[in-house]
Every structure is written in structure tokens, then in C-alpha cells.
Amino acid sequence: MNSDWDLFEKTSPLVMETLRNAKACGRMSHAYLVCTSNPEWRLKFPLLIFALMSCETPNADFSPCGKCPSCRRILDGTFPDMFSLAPISKARKIQIGEDENDPDTMRWFEGLFHLSSMTECGWKFGIVHEAECLTEQAQNAFLKTLEEPPEKCAFVLTSGNPSLLLPTTRSRCQILRLTDSSCVYRFPGVEQLPGILTNLLFGSKKNLSVAGDCASSLLNIANALSETAEKIVNEKWKPKLDASENLDSTGKKLLEKRVNGEISCEYLRLRDEFLSCLHTFFAQAILYREGVPFELLPNKELFAPPFPLEKLNETEIDYLYHILDFAEILLRAMRTNANDDLAIRAFCLKAVFK
Ligand SMILES: [Zn+2]
Missing domain, CATH: 1.20.120 (Four Helix Bundle (Hemerythrin (Met), subunit A))
Structure with missing residues (x-):
């Protein structure tokens, strides 16, 4: 497919197999939580999930082809119905917001999924980067959408610190833990x-x-x-x-x-x-x-x-x-x-x- 896909097949084979199997039997989740301490992977992985979900001509092992219009536009970031929400303020918080016109807030983000799709495949994708930065209020507002997303909508949340998310948010997502590059522990007592x-x-x-x-x-x-x-x-x-x-x-x-x-x-x-x-x-x-x-x-x-x-x-x-x-x-x-x-x-x- 592409080199990113291959990288994850090598480093997190089980996660990739789970995803391919889900695609094979048409049971992909509409909400994933990608956990890894690697910030670059947190940016890349959601795109691979969406490519897999919407690929029109998957490979024999059900991995995305990387060549069909959906795959190409998702992977190069030009898919018109792919939206993302990320912390922008200095406080690194994603707020619930006033309404749909309050940019970079949860209410704004959710509003994007109630408009009709601009693509032939009909999919709409949402990424919440650094999901642990969502305030409690923002997470609570998002629960219903996570549980029952509008038709043909799918969400990927990413986090390096998933334990900071509300348990209710985590339980509504399928959790994918990527095997990270190692973190070296040096605090005294680590050997005990x-x-x-x-x-x-x-x-x-x-x-x-x-x-x-x-x-x-x-x-x-x-x-x-x-x-x-x-x-x-x-x-x-x-x-x-x-x-x-x-x-x-x-x-x-x-x-x-x-x-x-x-x-x-x-x-x-x-x-x-x-x-x-x-x-x-x-x-x-x-x-x-x-x-x-x-x-x-x-x-x-x-x-x-x-x-x-x-x-x-x-x-x-x-x-x-x-x-x-x-x-x-x-x-x-x-x-x-x-x-x-x-x-x-x-x-x-x-x-x-x-
Ligand atoms: Zn494809």
C-alpha cells in the first residue's frame, strides 16, 4: 500500500490485522482512539484508518490500495470532507464553544458533520488531535455523536495520554495502541x-x-x-x-x-x-x-x-x-x-x- 502502512504492519502487526479483519467483514468501528506517545504517528495513523474505511479497491489482504481516488485524497490531505479539531490556545484546551460558528471548538466541529457530503463516496471523517485536551464539557457534548455518529461519518481521536480522557469517552471508542518507540526510564528506583x-x-x-x-x-x-x-x-x-x-x-x-x-x-x-x-x-x-x-x-x-x-x-x-x-x-x-x-x-x- 504505502510505506506508512508497512511501517505499522511491522511495528503493530496485531492492530493492523484487527483493522484489516474489520474491513473484510464490514465491521469497522465509527470511532477509534489511537494511543501512542509518538506525535508523528498520531498525525499519520488516522489517515490510514480513513483510507482503509473508504478504499474502493482494497488489496487481497483488505489493506487499502493507496491508488483509488478516496485513498489518494485522504493520504495527501485533500479529501474535502475530512475535518480536524486540535488544541490551539496556549492553555492547550479544546473548549465546548458557544455554537457552530465558534471556530476550533467542539460545537463547531460537530456542526461540520451535519452538512451533506461533498464527495462521491459519501464519507465524512473527523480527527480530534490530542483528545486529552478536550475539556470535560467538550467530551460530554461529544459522547452522543461518538456513540451514534451521523450516517457515513467516522471519527478518530488521538492521544499520547489516553488515561486523561473521561472513561465514558474511552469506552465509546475502539482503542488502538500502537507499539511506540521506547521511552527511556531513568528515575531512581526504576530497577525495583x-x-x-x-x-x-x-x-x-x-x-x-x-x-x-x-x-x-x-x-x-x-x-x-x-x-x-x-x-x-x-x-x-x-x-x-x-x-x-x-x-x-x-x-x-x-x-x-x-x-x-x-x-x-x-x-x-x-x-x-x-x-x-x-x-x-x-x-x-x-x-x-x-x-x-x-x-x-x-x-x-x-x-x-x-x-x-x-x-x-x-x-x-x-x-x-x-x-x-x-x-x-x-x-x-x-x-x-x-x-x-x-x-x-x-x-x-x-x-x-x-
Ligand atoms: Zn483505495
Whole structure:
């Protein structure tokens, strides 16, 4: 078809097979949520889905031909009935908007799909880029359209942070997780994380002390992050801090403000890395169980022995899906400044009692 399609056949074979099978039996979804941390892929992938959906002369394996008028116009971005919504304001929020005339808002976007199609094939396509930037109000307004889109309309939402979306939005979409290029985790304690999470998954079931031990270990890692942030930033600013003796009081205050600002930024970055790693562990274990070869797992270093990925039985595989849901709840809670201690303890309890 085209080189992008081939790239995804190699990196996310299962996702592509699912899509081709859906096309083969005429059961493509009208709403997909594409999750990947690769921003370029978030731009490309929706086009491939739409090409697949509307291709008039698909290949023998049901992949889009790339040559028919629909395919060509979608892939080169000239398809007249393809609309996109993306965060444009500095605040990176997509608002619900006043009405259909309020550009770059949800009401404006939805209005576009009530006009009649300009193409022969009759399809209308909508892309919501960085869907996690939709406000809650905008997401709620979009739910009905996602559930029952107007005839021959299809939507693709993309997100690098799907856990920030409302569960109601996610449940109305078919979720496609693309196997990302790996993210390197460097926060202190990363080497202990797989062991702790393995205990949660395999530890004796419904055992309160397993939940308690795992929670304490996770909290130890989480609590050490602020100290690490302070150390990293102080080291970077050491020469200036050492020379601060010579500054007047205003200069000293400014420097202090700057350093403290950087410490909070570094802390948030480390914390995000920690949360993302915790989520990745379960998401990639699922990818493996769904047939992605071990060598293609983006962070296979997380699954060094003794994590017995290949020994998972059916029940434990079921658990994986549940725990991934819990991990997403934990991520959302911690990103909205819930109490770390409570959020982590609740996660561990739910994971053990799954
Ligand atoms: Zn085609």
C-alpha cells in the first residue's frame, strides 16, 4: 500500500490485522482512539484508518490500495470532507464553544458533520488531535455523536495520554495502541519497579500484606523523587549558587525563585516518568500476550527475569487488563494532585483483590 502502512504492519502487526479483519467483514468501528506517545504517528495513523474505511479497491489482504481516488485524497490531505479539531490556545484546551460558528471548538466541529457530503463516496471523517485536551464539557457534548455518529461519518481521536480522557469517552471508542518507540526510564528506583509490580500480579491472591508491602515500596520510590529533583537541580546550579554570596538581596531572591521553580519542574517530570513506567509495564505485558514478539516490546528491559511473562495463565492475563485499568485510574488521580499515599494504596488494594 504505502510505506506508512508497512511501517505499522511491522511495528503493530496485531492492530493492523484487527483493522484489516474489520474491513473484510464490514465491521469497522465509527470511532477509534489511537494511543501512542509518538506525535508523528498520531498525525499519520488516522489517515490510514480513513483510507482503509473508504478504499474502493482494497488489496487481497483488505489493506487499502493507496491508488483509488478516496485513498489518494485522504493520504495527501485533500479529501474535502475530512475535518480536524486540535488544541490551539496556549492553555492547550479544546473548549465546548458557544455554537457552530465558534471556530476550533467542539460545537463547531460537530456542526461540520451535519452538512451533506461533498464527495462521491459519501464519507465524512473527523480527527480530534490530542483528545486529552478536550475539556470535560467538550467530551460530554461529544459522547452522543461518538456513540451514534451521523450516517457515513467516522471519527478518530488521538492521544499520547489516553488515561486523561473521561472513561465514558474511552469506552465509546475502539482503542488502538500502537507499539511506540521506547521511552527511556531513568528515575531512581526504576530497577525495583518490575519486581514490585510482578508481586502485585502474581503475589498470593487477596492478601492484604502483599498489597501493603507493594504500596510501601511504591511510595518509597515516589517519595524519593522530590529529593532527587532537588539534588539534580542544585548540582546544575552549583556554580551560580556558590557565587551568590556576592549578590544583593534582590539577586539572591531571584536566584532562589529560579532554582525552586526548576526543582518543581524536575520533580513533576520525574513523577510523570514514574507513573508512565508503571502504566507501561502492564500495557506492554498485554501487548506481549496479544502476540507482539518480545523483541518488539518498546521497553523489554522492564521484563528481564524473573518476570515470567511467558508463564502467565488465562486468569492472570485477565488480571493484566484489570490492573491496567487500575493503573490508568492511579495516573489520573496522581496527575490531578490526589494524595499520593491514598492513591497508591488504593491501587495496590484493587490490584491484589482484582
Ligand atoms: Zn483505495
